[in-house]
Amino acid sequence: MRQAVRARGCEAYGMTGYRGRLPVLEVSVLTPEVSELIQCGAPVRQLADAARAAGMRSMRDVAAEWDAPG
Numbered sequence: 001m002r003q004a005v006r007a008r009g010c011e012a013y014g015m016t017g018y019r020g021r022l023p024v025l026e027v028s029v030l031t032p033e034v035s036e037l038i039q040c041g042a043p044v045r046q047l048a049d050a051a052r053a054a055g056m057r058s059m060r061d062v063a064a065e066w067d068a069p070g
Contacts, residue, residue, distance in 0.1 A: 024063045028056040 009015035028034065028051040037047050052058075 022066060024059050024066070026056070026059045026062070029054055 009017040031050070031054045034047060034050050034054065037050055
């Protein structure tokens, strides 16, 4: 991955440096299986595995995809 850099900012965006940035999000759909695991107090690892099986991608995976050349 590329190294993060400090934003310069511009007057149009209050010198915040947010123009052109993309959010890196991790969103999971609450499937019946994941819901059941939550209700049963399943370990985090088991919840994460079930969420990935349902199509969730980690923030690391999304960021690496955006950072890839091309």
